[in-house]
Amino acid sequence: MSDYVKYGSMKEGDNFLDPAPAFxxxxxVVDKYxxxxxxxxxxxxxxxxxxxxIAPPMLAAVYVIDALRTRVGPPGGIHAKQQFKFHRPAVIGETLFTSAVVLKMYERKGRNYVEMTTETKNQQGELITSGMIxxxxxxES
Amino acid sequence: MSNVESLQQYKGLSVGDNLPELIQAVDQNMIDAYADASGDINPLHIDPEFAKTTFFGRTIAHGLLTLAFVSRVLSQWNWNGWAYGGELNVAFLGPVYPGDTVRVSGEIESIEHRDDGVYACCQLVCHCAEKAVVKGYAICKI
Structure with a gap:
């Protein structure tokens, strides 16, 4: 059995991360980034x-991808597009929870694409970042 | 219903103004450090043997590392507008390989007076030599 998420196992509307992982x-983390x-x-x-x-706004690239990595696709996948809206920067000491919903799945030129919306909130439910990936x-082998 | 008024200038900024340019060399050490910092250890970025078996033929930088350079430009240009409410929308057009130098440039494409403030929409592009590798736009309050 593969240890990654198979393309065919997802469908549009799925909550990809349930429960939302903590970061x-x-x-x-901030210093290394x-x-x-x-x-x-x-x-x-x-x-x-x-x-x-405060953390750099683009630390979102770390905590969003960290959350998505809890359910990884096969190795070799890459980023095609990225949207972020930074509602405010995260601060050191916060715990962030990122949720993701599968928005769209399609095939183009023999490659499988997945679009997901993401939303990151802190431990008080305050919206930090939203986006689409x-x-x-x-x-898949 | 919201009102949007297009402006040519606001607070000393004009449509057509360039954002500060950033030039950043990328090598495998930087890619490895980003992999370590971000936890994104996709072998396409850090394992030359695996990368040889892929479409790219060798390792490539994380797309989000290139976006970190874009964020540095926007932070330098307009920290508050970028960090508090900024939006980014980009497409990755090509890989950044170890040994490449990334040049990030941007230009104010439009200025809009909306109900909650004035915003600049900036076109952004990252080049490696003459090849555009990332293209898109950012919107920040000014």
């Missing part, structure tokens, strides 16, 4: 008005 925004992307944005070195350090599903 802790830690100093270590900033170092790996060469991000030296001055605002990310300061504390916000609540005295908390289009992935080309990896080839």
């Amino acid at each position: 802790d925004v830690t100093e270590d 900033m170092a790996s992307t060469n991000d030296n944005t001055p605002a990310l070195k300061e504390l916000n008005s609540d005295g908390k350090r 289009t992935r080309i599903w990896g080839k």
Whole structure:
């Protein structure tokens, strides 16, 4: 039995992540992300008005993909399109929960595509990021 | 019903203005560091032997690493508008390979006065040499 999600096992309207996985925004996660992307944005070195350090908006790429990775497709899949709306930056100490719904599935040029909407909220249910991701599903052996 | 009024200029910004350009070299060390930081260890990005068996023939950078460079440009240009309510919509047109240099450029395509404020829509493109690898737009309050 394969240890990845098969394309044929999904259908439009499915909650892809149920329950929504948790992701802790830690100093270590933010520091490693900033170092790996060469991000030296001055605002990310300061504390916000609540005295908390904020994370780069594009950390969404980490916590959304981390959530989606709890149900992975076959190796070799790639990103085709990405939409994000950053309602506000996550802050260190928050726990984020990302849900995803399969919006559309289609085939183009012999490749299988999956579009999903995602929504990330913190532990209080406050919306942090919403988005849509289009992935080309990896080839199944 | 919402009202939208198109503007040519607002607060010193004009349609046609360029965003700050960013040039970033990408190598396998950077891709490996991003894989470690993001937890995205898809072998297409970090395993040369696996990558040889794919359409690309060698490892490629994570698409979302390239978007991190886009985010750096928008953060530098308009931090508050980007981090608090910014929107990004892009398509990945081609791979970034280790050894490539990514050039991110952008231009204000339109300025709109909406009910809740003034927004700029910026066209964005990432090039490796002459080839566009990411294209799309961002919308930020200004």
